[in-house]
Amino acid sequence: MKTWKLRDIIVLSSLSVVFAVVYVLFLQVGNVLVGFMGPMGYEVIFGIWFIVSIISAYILQRPGAALLSETVAGVVELLIGNTTGPVLILSAFIQGLGAEAVFAAMRYRSYSTPVLMAAGMGSAILSFAWGFIHSGFAALSAGLLLAMFVTRMISSALLAGLLGKWIADSLARTGVLRSFPIAKTASAKQIRSKAEAS
Amino acid sequence: MLALQNSKSKPSRRHLFLALGRLNPSIKAMTVVLCVVLLSLAFDPVTIASALLLTLLMTWLFGNIAWNRWLLLFAPFLILALGYFWTAALFPREAIQPDSVLILSMGPFKMTNQSFQIALALCLRTLLFSALSLLFILTTDPVRLMLSLMQQCKLPPKLAYGILAGFRFLPLFREELAIMQRAHRVRGAGRIRRTPRSLLYAFKRYSIPLLAGAIHKSERAAVAMISRGFTGKSDRDFYTRVQITWRDGLFMALMLAIVAFSFGLSHFLGSLRWYNGEL
Numbered sequence: 168m169k170t171w172k173l174r175d176i177i178v179l180s181s182l183s184v185v186f187a188v189v190y191v192l193f194l195q196v197g198n199v200l201v202g203f204m205g206p207m208g209y210e211v212i213f214g215i216w217f218i219v220s221i222i223s224a225y226i227l228q229r230p231g232a233a234l235l236s237e238t239v240a241g242v243v244e245l246l247i248g249n250t251t252g253p254v255l256i257l258s259a260f261i262q263g264l265g266a267e268a269v270f271a272a273m274r275y276r277s278y279s280t281p282v283l284m285a286a287g288m289g290s291a292i293l294s295f296a297w298g299f300i301h302s303g304f305a306a307l308s309a310g311l312l313l314a315m316f317v318t319r320m321i322s323s324a325l326l327a328g329l330l331g332k333w334i335a336d337s338l339a340r341t342g343v344l345r346s347f348p349i350a351k352t353a354s355a356k357q358i359r360s361k362a363e364a365s
Numbered sequence: 366m367l368a369l370q371n372s373k374s375k376p377s378r379r380h381l382f383l384a385l386g387r388l389n390p391s392i393k394a395m396t397v398v399l400c401v402v403l404l405s406l407a408f409d410p411v412t413i414a415s416a417l418l419l420t421l422l423m424t425w426l427f428g429n430i431a432w433n434r435w436l437l438l439f440a441p442f443l444i445l446a447l448g449y450f451w452t453a454a455l456f457p458r459e460a461i462q463p464d465s466v467l468i469l470s471m472g473p474f475k476m477t478n479q480s481f482q483i484a485l486a487l488c489l490r491t492l493l494f495s496a497l498s499l500l501f502i503l504t505t506d507p508v509r510l511m512l513s514l515m516q517q518c519k520l521p522p523k524l525a526y527g528i529l530a531g532f533r534f535l536p537l538f539r540e541e542l543a544i545m546q547r548a549h550r551v552r553g554a555g556r557i558r559r560t561p562r563s564l565l566y567a568f569k570r571y572s573i574p575l576l577a578g579a580i581h582k583s584e585r586a587a588v589a590m591i592s593r594g595f596t597g598k599s600d601r602d603f604y605t606r607v608q609i610t611w612r613d614g615l616f617m618a619l620m621l622a623i624v625a626f627s628f629g630l631s632h633f634l635g636s637l638r639w640y641n642g643e644l
């Protein structure tokens with residue numbers, strides 16, 4: 168925490184605030200879907216709940232960014248009225264840990280599309296394990312569980328990994344991230360040169 | 366929905382012996398988490414229903430909250446609980462015991478007494494956990510929570526004030542969104558059709574400027590805080606101190622008593638069933 172600049176912390180927490188609102192809105196979407204299709208309703212859109220770790224890790228490229236942003240988003244969600252309660256912070260921490268582990272395995276050097284997608288899937292794996300303990304998944308049949316897990320993995324790779332990268336790249340293109348590590352990575356540079364050429 | 370957050374609104378009429386809003390937020394959060402962990406060990410309708418009713422009683426007695434707001438937040442979880450109920454009732458994992466009474470048969474779906482009990486427990490669990498959470502959320506002021514996290518839980522001030530700064534941007538984001546909507550309308554670009562492509566485009570048109578503005582604002586706030594002498598060191602002093610009093614101990618004891626009573630009641634009635642992964 169000592170090595171973090173205040174600017175990075177505030178950027179991280181305001182990203183978390185924005186996405187906490189998105190998370191709460193999607194919780195309502197999820198609740199409606201669950202009413203129709205049972206626990207499967209959440210799985211289809213589950214990836215959206217990991218997106219802030221992907222975006223802030225990609226923008227800040229610092230150890231801990233994925234974990235911290237997801238946890239802060241959990242805290243903020245709690246403050247604006249997610250009724251999952253204080254346990255939500257623990258859930259968010261576990262989800263962030265999944266993404267963080269993937270970035271740590273790459274030694275915080277690679278933030279390519281496959282790595283970002285894998286980070287989303289890392290969150291999916293840990294959050295599913297947590298679901299067993301916390302949400303009573305054990306009461307559901309094995310076939311349904313497998314279908315839920317596969318759906319969650321796909322959803323995480325697409326909604327967290329791909330969508331997160333797309334949002335961060337679009338942000339980099341506006342120029343606001345010029346002083347952040349994301350501006351130095353290859354894909355952002357490519358996009359910028361393309362934008363300048365046209 | 367965001368208007369729900371100002372929980373410090375109306376002044377309390379009656380004098381509350383144990384006002385939940387004035388308790389220490391860290392201790393309150395800890396108590397709620399402890400209750401959730403303990404109660405998640407039980408998996409029978411009696412324990413959970415008893416704990417749910419007592420939690421509601423506790424909220425009603427000491428919460429001093431607006432019930433319409435409570436209902437608004439609780440209602441989505443009723444839908445969720447129903448969803449859980451029918452999937453668990455109709456797709457049980459366990460092989461149905463032959464001695465279990467069949468209570469509903471609808472085409473290929475059969476609901477036995479046993480699967481009904483499990484489904485009811487699962488559905489009440491969702492309601493119990495959200496009732497416990499609402500007890501915390503609707504009685505806790507965000508600023509007091511952050512102060513308490515810094516003072517009691519040693520959260521680094523850099524992070525705590527960073528989060529508060531981000532949190533303060535919320536109303537600004539809403540304002541900015543309204544301005545963008547108006548600007549789009551003035552230029553005749555406001556129409557969003559229901560095709561996926563149009564929706565994706567609309568999403569980009571609002572989210573990217575909003576996030577770019579958020580990053581700008583954060584950088585400015587950081588510069589402003591540092592230039593006013595914010596160092597982020599832990600050995601700072603506070604204008605407001607959030608204390609721990611005997612009321613916090615009493616609250617914790619009462620909540621744990623609720624848990625103990627629920628387990629005891631269920632044990633007495635012979636319906637207690639522990640949650641173990643084998644279900």
